[in-house]
Amino acid sequence: MSPRKSDATRRRLLDAATTDFAAHGIAGARVDRIAAAAGVNKAQLYAYFGDKLGLFGAVFRLHADAVVDAVPFTADDLPRYAVRLYEAAIERPELVRLATWAKLEGVVTDNLVTESSAVTVKLQAIAEAQRGGRVTASIDPQDVLALVLAMALTWSAAGLSATAAPDDPPKAHTRRKQALAQAVSGAFRGDQSLNG
Amino acid sequence: MSPRKSDATRRRLLDAATTDFAAHGIAGARVDRIAAAAGVNKAQLYAYFGDKLGLFGAVFRLHADAVVDAVPFTADDLPRYAVRLYEAAIERPELVRLATWAKLEGVVTDNLVTESSAVTVKLQAIAEAQRGGRVTASIDPQDVLALVLAMALTWSAAGLSATAAPDDPPKAHTRRKQALAQAVSGAFRGDQSLNG
DNA sequence: ATTTTCTAACTAACTAGTTGGTTGGATTTT
């Protein structure tokens, strides 16, 4: 039951694959490059993960779980959730890049962040916050979540605007986080009626 | 001075390239496939556009111009601008896909929608609306524009949520557009003080 | 001794980009 050597090999492959898939996408990633970076023979890669897409799937699941575990959802405080997401997307941009590529390359049918079981919980929490008047009830929970996500990832690798980097001046981060919090706060405010 | 035959060839190449680049990205696109789809010999493609990246650049510029021409910017009515963008992104999703891929594949240094000269005009219009109290002054014009863009493209090919399609039920489009307009309206409202 | 983990070498198909030459219509020459 000691940690088998193959587990370390697997791990090294996943790390190298994360880097390569995040940098180049599925079509652009190179199996040889991944194997070389991991210091693992290519045949091992195929033994563990079946094929290139299987490897991508493993990488994707790994990081999706990490983000869900790391960023707690607070339906009663959406601005805070948005800011947490902003920070996570900057510190570890891999998942956003992987997800964006997966979507563009069509390896998922429709939505991918929105289809996991963790999303159901979030939607229910939003609905509850709406009943309590803490989030506007005139926007569907699905759209609330989608918009918060989009706003939080405005400056991420998925966004079309300038991408934020960890080494940006602290003032820039603060400015964006305040803008984000204020915008999210105003967008879903529950105690007033607005017409579009 | 009659329209030269080569113009039609060029056009067919650009059309085919748009489809292929939008569908598969730069690395995923295939020069042979594009030439075949256009009914044009591959050597012509290289004669006209230099190389694969040159072709991508031509395709990208073509669609970027089309969108800037088609979607007028109204700083005094950001919700309306957002809804117009939502509609444009659904009717012709090519540009969003092309831009997203360009950003992911790193063919642009930092920002790409944000670096054109058309953006300067928009930023100035936002600043003016802020001075008039029609847009909140506590968010930098750059961030206002970035957030509006991100919100409008929430359900586009670039977003991580479910992608909207032209043949979605009209009710779904209406629901999303209302949600978008309300959220944008609340996010940048100028006549009240909100703390993040 | 036997199962598991690893590896070098291989293949068949595919890739972006090039070459050398052909076509058909317009311009110039006779």
Place this chain on the structure above:
DNA sequence: AAAATCCAACCAACTAGTTAGTTAGAAAAT
């Protein structure tokens, strides 16, 4: 007007290198 010349547009076939995926067997662990 007929023949010679010109030229942009066109194309089949090729090159040189890369690609995902496989195989048969060595090394190591149990």
